[in-house]
Amino acid sequence: MQLTPGQKDANRVLAVGRAPVEHGFAHLKNWRTLTKPRTDPAHATRLLRALLVLTNLEVNR
Template sequence: MDLGFRGLGNDVRDPVLVTGFTASRAHKLAPGQKDAIRVLAVGRAPVEHGFAHLKNWRALTKLRIDPAHATRLLRALLVLTNLEVNR
């Protein structure tokens, strides 16, 4: 299970790493930790759904451009995808 991701900040030199919490049989999660996991899931869900749509459309299979341009393209595609899904 992937509990961490990079992002949230615009400073490339100082990335933000957000991690979740894991429970075990011996260590149960506190209510605040459960809330933190829920907040992470709410923030990640739309992004992961957007990438799932892009994978289904096979929009990225032959992408051969500069990563900066690819980022702009992906952002535009995700916006259009969200508009279509919410319609």
């Protein structure tokens, strides 16, 4: 299926915004930050909120 130029532009914009987030989660997986089963849910929630803040700062920079 051929995409219109507008659809291609939209995909490009989404990819630019999504890339830093995907890279951040890839780093977390490599560091095994989110894979520890003994992680306290409250701690994990605070960690993910902090990561989202940092991600938003990076995307908006």
